[in-house]
Amino acid sequence: MHEGATLGRRFTTLRAEPHDVPGVDRWVALDARRDVEVTVDILTSLAPGAVRQAAVRAAQVRDARFARVLASGRENVGSDRVTYVVTERPHGVRASDLIHERVVPPRVAGAIVGEAARALQVAAGQGIHHGFLRARAITVADGGRVVVSGLDAEGELATQAGLGRGRTEQADAAALAHLYLALVTGMESEQVTVPDLPDALSLGAANLARAAIAGTGPDTLAQVAAAMGPPDPAALRGLRGSLPSLPAVAHEEPQEPHAPIAVSPETLAAAEHQTELSIAAAVAAPGVAAEVAAERIVAPELEPGAAVDRSLYASPEEAAQFSRRTRKAVERERDQPLALDTFEEINEEQNAGDDRSVVQATLEFAQRHLPRNAPLDAAVERAQDRAGRSGPLSTGPLLVGLFATALLIVGLVAFNMLVSPVPMDGLSTREPDYPAYTFSPAPLPSASPSATNTE
Known part of the structure; x- marks a missing residue:
């Protein structure tokens, strides 16, 4: 651009x-x-x-x-x-021009924060939040109207950059409370304590400020609006003209840097050797510690003007060798990978490069032939972002796929058994063993004599 x-x-x-x-x-x-x-x-x-x-x-x-x-x-x-x-482009006084530069009266600060809270309540009713609310996003117009910029969009940018507390109503309410602390005290909101609060705060504003300092609130924008009181546009009219009359925040003058102190290599070598002996004596066993302490180099007291015995100190070559060895030991401990890190290294090697998927290639081909197509452009961006994003190995989809495959095989086998005819060759046709049928005796029995006489 x-x-x-x-x-x-x-x-x-x-x-x-x-x-x-x-x-x-x-x-x-x-x-x-x-x-x-x-x-x-x-x-x-x-x-x-x-x-x-x-x-x-x-x-x-x-x-x-x-x-x-x-x-x-x-x-x-x-x-x-x-x-x-x-x-x-809103015109007026930004809240960022006030914090850390002027101590704003509680009435003016309450009018700014309260009106911003009421505006964000309207957006929250539609499920939309700011997500990265700060002093730069709030402007007081010359007519007294409070304008909030960057709604939702700056919250999305902050989320992608790993900043902010999320796009929620609670995050916006907490940001407004911290902005109020910075306005009425002229300090960083994280450094404000209860004694730093001005005495002219209303009861609701004082309770809100104490909750913000303690980190226990507020939770909703309605709590912020109620604590700041009713709308007061009269307190904001002419804010630009009243800026010079507001108390200025005293800034500490930066101190001049001290002159550099030259330290000889011999002194550094002796200090490192002394430190090594002290550490060894602290971690060693009592008997070994006494031996280490006995080897400590103690420089004798010299009279003024006496020559320094350089034999008590290591030579520059020894100092350089000692420092390099120490540095290598530290780097070896720092760079030594853990056993669990090897799996992450495998993932990084697998994810190296920017291979295009079939979906991405198809969408890019369609984009070249259909330019200025917003839905298609959005789909291409999502595909490119998905292709560039690292994909660690996940066993969840693999297990689901294996389970689905096994279930399909079992279903096919069961269906095949149901529709296939049953082979008759394997069935048993042997008749059961019943006793032989017994016919009536022959000749047939004759009637009894008593039955004949009755007739």
């Missing part, structure tokens, strides 16, 4: 501006449509697409207390393809 580049046929970069969040090259640009200066962030983070999506989410929060996101996109600038986000 260079001065005079045009993005979106609308924004022309004017000058670079320093920024305190990694992964961003910040520029001041001119909006040709509105003829005003805007802020252009060129995203250089690990996943610029995720930062751009966070900016799009922040643009959905319709509140005048947030710096409005004007545009975002991807564009080719020269031979580079850049991802950018354009936001409004």
Whole structure:
């Protein structure tokens, strides 16, 4: 990116501006449509697409207390393809111009922090948080309106850089409480103690400050807003003009560096030898320690002007040899890998290089034939990020795959047994052994005489 580049046929970069969040090259640009200066962030983070999506989410929060996101996109600038986000440029007094420079009255500090908390409550109602709230992100306009910049996008950048406390309501509330401590005391918030708090604090503000010092709160933005009191825009009007009247923070003057002290190699060698003897005497057995202590070199007291016996000290050659041996021993202990580190080394060797996957190659081929396709560009970025990310060996997917394969084999065998006909050759056809059928005796029995007489 260079001065005079045009993005979106609308924004022309004017000058670079320093920024305190990694992964961003910040520029001041001119909006040709509105003829005003805007802020252009060129995203250089690990996943610029995720930062751009966070900016799009922040643009959905319709509140005048947030710096409005004007545009975002991807564009080719020269031979580079850049991802950018354009936001409004708030004008006024930044909170970063106040902390560590002025001691802000509790009423003014409470109005700034309370209004920022109420604005963030609106965003939190939509599930959106800042994530990296600090004094640089809060500006007090000349009319008394508090403007919060970098909603959600700076939190995503901080997450990718390993900074911040996460994009949660509790993190934003804690950041506002620490900002209040810095404003009313003029000190670093981590160094503030309860005696440093001014006496003019209200009861709610004092309780909030004590909780922030102890690290026990606040937990919600509503607690911060309630502790700061109702909105007070009158306290913020004309803040720029009242800056010179605020008490200045006294800074310690840097002390002049002392003149360098020259130490001869002989002195260093003697000191190292003395240290080695002391360490050996401390860790050795009692009997051995006494022998080591007896070998300690004690320099005799010399009269002023007497010559120093150089035989008591090691020669420069011996000192250099002794120092190198000590240095090698330290490096050997420091660089000696543990047995468990060899597995990580194997993973690093396997992950070396940047091999493209089939999905990435297919998406890049489609991107070359379909330029300026936002969904396709986002998919290519995700594939490239996934290809560059290290992948340690995980046994979970392997075990799941083996279990699924075994289950499939068992199912196929069972299904084959169900549909296959049963072979009849193996069945037993032997008839059971029943007793032989007995016929009626012949001749048939005749009627009894009594039955004949009755007839």
